[in-house]
Amino acid sequence: MSSSSISKRIFLVLNLVVVAIQVFLIRNVSSMNNTNAYLNHKCSEIERKYKPKSPYEGNLNFLIKDMYKDTFVRGFVYAYHGDDPSTVYILLQCRGDSYGSKCGSFLTTATSELRRRCPMNKAGIVWFDKCLLKISPTAFFEKIDDKNKFYMYSTKKVNDPVSFNAKTKALFTELTTKATRRSDKLLLYEKGEMNLGKMKLYGMVQCTRDLWFTVCKTCLDKIIGELPKCCNGKEGGRVVSGSCNFRYEIYPFLDTVR
Template identity: 60%
Template sequence: MFSSSVSERSVLVSILAVVAIQLFFIRSVTSVNETNAYLYHKCLEKDGKYKSKSLYEKNLNSLISNTSVKDYIYGVYGHRPDTVYMVIQCRGDSYGSKCDTCLSTAYSEVNIFIINLCPMNKGAIVWFDRCLLRISPTTFINEMDLKNKFYMYNKKKVRDPALFNTKIKTFLTKLTMEATRRGLERSPAQEYYKPGDIKVDGKMKLYGMVQCTRLIWNSDCKKCLDTIIGELPNCCDGKEGGRVVSGSCNFRYEIYPFLDIQR
């Protein structure tokens, strides 16, 4: 279903629609993403609101509390007009208990966001380090979401930004091609995830990953990744680490390992 991550001393930049730019720092993790840190959220105002103790709220609670996920799930609960749609997708290296833990975290955090930050919203997206969760009163299968997105980047800059930027773009484009290599006919039920690493500037090694949600088609996955990779100059110009995360796809790169390679 989804994906996400965290970088040392990262800066988050909100670019949701025309919202003003916001910056804040997320404290570094000392090892390979041992925590499932909250990254960002977006309450989807266009989806409307529900009332306390309503059937929609009951359906939402039933859907999440009765769900177990190992890496991906798309769930539907209830009948119109109180149907609840939910998708949870974990980062490509987070399976089994790691993904199931993300579900528990996401459930508690979504309740906090809906109650405190956007009370009773029927739709919301929450991004965590290891997964993404989205709820909505309407289906969003086959809908590429590039509207809801944000940037994160490391404050440190490399010595040769222009050369580094070129290598990053080439690297992430290669990962995108590998993640979507099966052609336009590929089913949206497949997993669009590809990690990798390359050497840059002698001893320096660059680690990266790309991933799309399984809700979109292969051709849209490539289009989504190509679009956010094209935002590298705005996001992460010459930065040692960075990523762009949207509702349908994301990439991340760092000069240190950040994925859990044990499956």
């Protein structure tokens, strides 16, 4: 076999390896963007538990079934049903890039998971990558929930944390201004990006849509102020509460097609 033939075969094999790696990376990014991973949950014990086949359980089941159709249109539902002491309040908020039919499927996932993790609890909250679900026997409309809150962040750090932190805060400040401005379509959600030399910074902010835009701004300003505490110099991070959240990464993490 000639050396020319061997070289061609080696070149072909190397090309196939490169293509395989590229496909692997593309699939992983796509998979990451399309999943709705479980993030966290909190069961409230103060309100105690309801009994099987009780009026509370009946009201909860009614709400879950009734609100399903609304999630397709708005990506957000806040509703209540029943009379005291069996009134149930429920909120579902999908991420701003995940409205439509996706949001309906998220409701099914979230209700199933909340019941599994907080069985028979009258109050609880569960967070997924693309939605949150909250139930309670007491009204929480238009109120900031910062008691239910957690941090997530990358283990990798950037080379210049001080500069990176400042630019991340600047991006979130800009996104908050846009998300909370008065408009006919107040989604309380905004995404954006910023050039950082050879890389880009991607970010998003969002509030649950039961909040007034001024209250949303207060909520976001508060958690953005926690950036140094939660994510100092980290390549990616987020603060998630029961009423608002932010996330940033150095790679795209939002869906481009709804």
